[in-house]
Amino acid sequence: MLTISKRGQAMPPSPIRKLVPYAEAAKKKGTKVYHLNIGQPDIETPKAMLDAVRHADFKVLEYSHSAGNESYRRKLVEYYHKVGITVNHNQIIVTTGGSEAILFGFMACLDPGDEVIIPEPFYANYNGFAVSAGVIVKPITSHIDNGFALPPIEEFEKAITPKTKAIVVCNPNNPTGYLYSREEMEVLKQIIQKHNLFLFADEAYREFCYAGEHFSAMQLEGVDNHVVLMDTISKRYSACGARIGAFVTRNQELLDAAMKFAQARLSPPGFAQIAAEAAIDLPDNYFDATKAEYQKRRDVLVSRLNAMPGVFCPNPGGAFYAMAKLPIDDADRFCQWLLESFSYEGQTVMLAPATGFYGTPGLGKQEVRLAYVLNAEAINAAMDVLEKALEAYPGKLA
Amino acid sequence: MLTISKRGQAMPPSPIRKLVPYAEAAKKKGTKVYHLNIGQPDIETPKAMLDAVRHADFKVLEYSHSAGNESYRRKLVEYYHKVGITVNHNQIIVTTGGSEAILFGFMACLDPGDEVIIPEPFYANYNGFAVSAGVIVKPITSHIDNGFALPPIEEFEKAITPKTKAIVVCNPNNPTGYLYSREEMEVLKQIIQKHNLFLFADEAYREFCYAGEHFSAMQLEGVDNHVVLMDTISKRYSACGARIGAFVTRNQELLDAAMKFAQARLSPPGFAQIAAEAAIDLPDNYFDATKAEYQKRRDVLVSRLNAMPGVFCPNPGGAFYAMAKLPIDDADRFCQWLLESFSYEGQTVMLAPATGFYGTPGLGKQEVRLAYVLNAEAINAAMDVLEKALEAYPGKLA
Numbered sequence: 001m002l003t004i005s006k007r008g009q010a011m012p013p014s015p016i017r018k019l020v021p022y023a024e025a026a027k028k029k030g031t032k033v034y035h036l037n038i039g040q041p042d043i044e045t046p047k048a049m050l051d052a053v054r055h056a057d058f059k060v061l062e063y064s065h066s067a068g069n070e071s072y073r074r075k076l077v078e079y080y081h082k083v084g085i086t087v088n089h090n091q092i093i094v095t096t097g098g099s100e101a102i103l104f105g106f107m108a109c110l111d112p113g114d115e116v117i118i119p120e121p122f123y124a125n126y127n128g129f130a131v132s133a134g135v136i137v138k139p140i141t142s143h144i145d146n147g148f149a150l151p152p153i154e155e156f157e158k159a160i161t162p163k164t165k166a167i168v169v170c171n172p173n174n175p176t177g178y179l180y181s182r183e184e185m186e187v188l189k190q191i192i193q194k195h196n197l198f199l200f201a202d203e204a205y206r207e208f209c210y211a212g213e214h215f216s217a218m219q220l221e222g223v224d225n226h227v228v229l230m231d232t233i234s235k236r237y238s239a240c241g242a243r244i245g246a247f248v249t250r251n252q253e254l255l256d257a258a259m260k261f262a263q264a265r266l267s268p269p270g271f272a273q274i275a276a277e278a279a280i281d282l283p284d285n286y287f288d289a290t291k292a293e294y295q296k297r298r299d300v301l302v303s304r305l306n307a308m309p310g311v312f313c314p315n316p317g318g319a320f321y322a323m324a325k326l327p328i329d330d331a332d333r334f335c336q337w338l339l340e341s342f343s344y345e346g347q348t349v350m351l352a353p354a355t356g357f358y359g360t361p362g363l364g365k366q367e368v369r370l371a372y373v374l375n376a377e378a379i380n381a382a383m384d385v386l387e388k389a390l391e392a393y394p395g396k397l398a
Numbered sequence: 399m400l401t402i403s404k405r406g407q408a409m410p411p412s413p414i415r416k417l418v419p420y421a422e423a424a425k426k427k428g429t430k431v432y433h434l435n436i437g438q439p440d441i442e443t444p445k446a447m448l449d450a451v452r453h454a455d456f457k458v459l460e461y462s463h464s465a466g467n468e469s470y471r472r473k474l475v476e477y478y479h480k481v482g483i484t485v486n487h488n489q490i491i492v493t494t495g496g497s498e499a500i501l502f503g504f505m506a507c508l509d510p511g512d513e514v515i516i517p518e519p520f521y522a523n524y525n526g527f528a529v530s531a532g533v534i535v536k537p538i539t540s541h542i543d544n545g546f547a548l549p550p551i552e553e554f555e556k557a558i559t560p561k562t563k564a565i566v567v568c569n570p571n572n573p574t575g576y577l578y579s580r581e582e583m584e585v586l587k588q589i590i591q592k593h594n595l596f597l598f599a600d601e602a603y604r605e606f607c608y609a610g611e612h613f614s615a616m617q618l619e620g621v622d623n624h625v626v627l628m629d630t631i632s633k634r635y636s637a638c639g640a641r642i643g644a645f646v647t648r649n650q651e652l653l654d655a656a657m658k659f660a661q662a663r664l665s666p667p668g669f670a671q672i673a674a675e676a677a678i679d680l681p682d683n684y685f686d687a688t689k690a691e692y693q694k695r696r697d698v699l700v701s702r703l704n705a706m707p708g709v710f711c712p713n714p715g716g717a718f719y720a721m722a723k724l725p726i727d728d729a730d731r732f733c734q735w736l737l738e739s740f741s742y743e744g745q746t747v748m749l750a751p752a753t754g755f756y757g758t759p760g761l762g763k764q765e766v767r768l769a770y771v772l773n774a775e776a777i778n779a780a781m782d783v784l785e786k787a788l789e790a791y792p793g794k795l796a
Binding site: 063128240259 | 410
């Protein structure tokens with residue numbers, strides 16, 4: 001019989017997108033749906049980026065260098081310098097979104113059957129890239145009670161086996177919003193040095209830190225060969241659809257290997273590289289307004305959530321996500337019920353059940369992720385809906 | 399010790415791009431290099447495509463649907479209808495270049511250790527996607543003497559094992575330019591039916607057929623579940639840098655699996671989808687001029703090559719590549735020598751050694767691939783250079 005691969009069967013569907021059909025059905029009924037389920041910001045993409053594409057003067061849309069246009073990589077060096085990361089343009093491979101940077105890292109550093117440790121809850125698509133690369137994800141649990149701080153060193157050491165090749169840290173974190181401190185990053189450094197591991201640093205939300213300065217894994221000293229930065233412009237400039245990211249490391253052997261994967265797929269997207277290059281010349285205060293806007297939204301969201309009976313939401317230090325514990329039997333059921341069976345004044349809210357962000361089955365059943373990608377007014381309206389929903393939900397816990 | 403993966407080590411470097419440093423050095427010396435080594439056409443990208451991006455009116459560059467914008471997929475249905483392929487928009491996943499369509503096919507249909515049969519010489523990057531997916535490429539040899547026709551059915555049956563899951567056919571072929579006849583496609587159908595295999599059809603050059611009509615694998619009857627079309631706009635509209643392709647199949651189970659890979663990487667590039675959608679509305683005669691231009695170039699190239707002593711170049715029926723057998727000891731050495739040690743009136747030529755297109759070691763040592771992506775005048779000049787080079791080359795065969 002003609003069958004698809006075991007890998008194709010094992011590939012996880014997106015836990016964020018699986019509720020989409022219910023949302024579509026709700027909209028068809030005329031219900032307004034507040035989308036707090038997905039990290040698609042409503043912030044406008046900077047006009048300078050769009051204009052750069054509009055005014056680009058070329059006749060043939062050619063392949064770029066497989067590592068990305070050199071002019072863009074040289075500008076990226078400037079950007080990284082500003083955020084305290086010293087690299088040169090040959091240490092950067094421009095990728096098709098942060099997604100491809102993660103895939104290149106898994107492919108070039110780990111073999112099928114090798115293990116990667118990731119503090120859970122974690123960005124669900126790491127699972128997909130792990131399945132693609134035949135890599136086993138070993139989650140270690142961070143807890144909502146202490147705001148999802150880095151698990152203690154002993155938890156890492158318990159999880160390390162001879163097959164362990166890497167640790168992934170997403171900082172600030174998606175889905176928890178947790179901002180890792182310099183001290184926590186130094187703990188990770190000790191672990192990767194002692195056990196000879198790669199550290200994959202997903203810093204997609206670097207600019208959005210509210211509880212202190214961002215400390216990049218690339219700023220750790222003495223571990224140049226261990227650290228890979230998996231970066232993206234998607235959230236930074238509200239340009240998710242561009243599909244431009246970067247694979248950055250000072251490990252030459254790894255760069256050479258990653259370049260072979262980059263050559264096989266020829267080049268990253270052309271139009272979007274023009275937009276991304278223009279972004280580097282945005283004024284230095286560009287992020288001030290965006291960050292202030294996200295912080296305002298966070299404050300509204302978190303205070304509204306914590307004011308609801310039985311709800312706990314630790315204050316996220318960065319990114320634009322919050323995890324909340326709700327007094328409910330089952331987050332998947334609740335999120336589906338919100339779309340399928342509930343509305344308040346013709347409105348409902350779409351949330352991401354946290355179960356999809358945990359690697360350990362059974363965890364996150366009372367938790368949801370909320371992306372504060374809507375303005376404060378909409379968030380307030382969505383919280384009104386959620387408050388009423390928690391009162392009405394049949395599976396409410398006492 | 400911190401080491402990269404075995405997969406990262408096994409990943410093949412691009413055979414087309416490995417001579418680039420020698421070309422750069424030649425240019426630094428002031429030598430003009432005619433690039434016949436890579437399939438980057440000089441044809442202008444249609445202005446309507448670039449204008450569509452220039453005039454696109456949006457504020458936020460959002461993620462698109464993971465399968466690509468529905469509006470674009472609906473337009474693609476029109477395009478496929480025009481070329482005789484009946485599909486609906488849910489049978490199309492827009493990919494990041496044809497590259498990603500190939501990767502999705504390998505990932506979703508084959509498991510590590512499974513085998514795929516590919517007539518050699520073949521597009522070298524299939525090797526890279528095979529290594530990424532842990533898949534073994536089993537080449538069966540097509541021969542320059544009969545213009546690289548499909549090898550006889552017995553050759554396929556000799557290569558088939560219980561691990562064989564798919565056959566790749568690139569039609570018209572890169573690197574040989576061979577255009578498979580309907581009869582040959584029907585032979586492939588018999589094989590995939592008898593042995594229950596997938597047929598991956600790379601039809602990137604569909605519009606460029608000079609020796610007859612194109613017959614698509616999607617037009618084979620009764621094998622809907624077997625056939626996957628791996629498509630791209632790169633060559634069709636001279637838009638290689640856009641990175642827009644398509645994964646097309648009528649096999650629902652396979653579509654569902656491929657969609658999970660598509661969801662993990664979120665969406666295909668946004669700007670480029672706008673350009674690609676505009677391309678569908680180009681006038682029906684758009685390809686006439688491009689095709690006539692390529693045909694003229696082919697005629698110049700092939701006649702010039704066959705006029706050189708000891709050179710044989712079968713007349714390619716499609717695409718914009720020709721393979722030529724040269725009276726030389728070693729194509730890799732010759733191509734490097736052209737860049738490093740030879741010039742004629744301040745000019746030299748860059749070719750792709752055919753060795754990189756064969757899976758069987760040792761084959762293709764007297765062959766080179768020439769991409770006729772320059773205008774006829776430049777091709778004539780490049781042929782003058784090649785003629786002189788063959789006279790001067792120290793490794794010339796009698």
